Amino acid sequence: MAAQQSSDLVLRDFTMTKYQPFNPDGDHEMTDVGAPSRKINAPLWLSKMYGDLCTEINEMGNVIRSIVDRQQNPQEVVPGLVELYNLLVNQQNTLYARQAEELQNAQKNEYAQLAQASSQFATEVKLSIQYAGLTAKEQVERKGKELLKHIGSLATHNMNQFAQFEAWAVDEAKQCRRPKGRNGRRNKRLRR
Secondary structure (H helix, E strand, O other), X not given: OHHHHHHHOOEEEEEEOOEOOOOOOOOOOXXXXXXXOEEEEEEHHHHHHHHHXXXXXXXXXXHHHHHHHOOOOHHHHOHHHHHHHHHHHHHHHHHHHHHHHHHHHHHHXXXXXXXXXXXXXXXXXXXXXXXXXXXXXXXXXXXXXXXXXXXXXXXXXXXXXXXXXXXXXXXXXXXXXXXXXXXXXXXOOOOO
16 A cells, blocks of 8 residues: 555656547547647656546547448437547546646746746846956955055155265266366365
């Protein structure tokens, strides 16, 4: 008994096809060729039940088709079979339609969840991009400030060097104007 319960929980893929009720004036096609078949992933018990239902419908449909092939009216020859066939087809089509509704509802729910997740993802990406932009902007501002500070210190250093060079040049110019002494060097003392 425990093994059977566990097999009921097993999911199985199977195909659902919509059937047509018997129409004595129609083309006697048993399946609705206009309706698409659907692959369904459902519990094993549902697959078995649906398979048994379709087997019964197909067997009855084959009997009705053979009666029609013999140029007889199935509603006159086997009216109970036609009524049972139509009853089973209605049950199968109800299951088919219900499965379609449930599939649509599931797809709507999945779409809503996907839309919500996509919206949340887009918001998070937008915030990440803004954060990265702010971080990059802050880094550029910090680097710019550091660069300006460095340029300022270089300018100060260059001004000091230029002032020293200018003082040296002025001192050299003054020494060039002094008279030369006995050794050919300029006297540092000009006047006292």
